Amino acid sequence: MNPQYTTLCQQIKSLIANETNVTGVLANVSAALREAFPDRFFWVGFYLQQGGNMLRLGPFQGSVACYTIPYGKGVCGTAWKEGRTLIVPDVEEFPGHIACSSLSRSEIVVPMYSSGNRFCGVLDIDSTSLGDFDEQDQEGLEAIVALLMDGIGDLL
Secondary structure (H helix, E strand, C coil): CCHHHHHHHHHHHHHHCCCCCHHHHHHHHHHHHHHHCCCCCCEEEEEEECCCCEEEEEEEECCCCCCEEECCCHHHHHHHHHCCCEEECCHHHCCCCCCCCCCCCEEEEEEEECCCCCEEEEEEEEECCCCCCCHHHHHHHHHHHHHHHHHHHHHC
């Protein structure tokens, strides 16, 4: 794993240890991610599955965001539908992209599953640069989501 993500994973593990305040944990993880990559991560946040086939805006860092995203729609809803991390080098090329900000150019979305393999939501990160996310980001962010789900997955 990229050394920056290795360090970040250690920091996040300590930050969330024994914490049950879901909103606080997600807010702090959003902040930690945005602070770790200030020149790359324009928007960092969580959309949580609440109320059936909708994702609802959770804690985030960045500009204002969409409140709801339907199952299978946009990058977040598609990552949920496909059950896998999606890296989108150019959001303008993604069919059905939901433009919460016109500044967003590329995106990575990591689905989150509890220990019982129940879908909980997604970690969504946007960049103002094209092609800003790669397999190293995927590996690091999936490791961070795994830490989160080990800590608070059953509380979501």
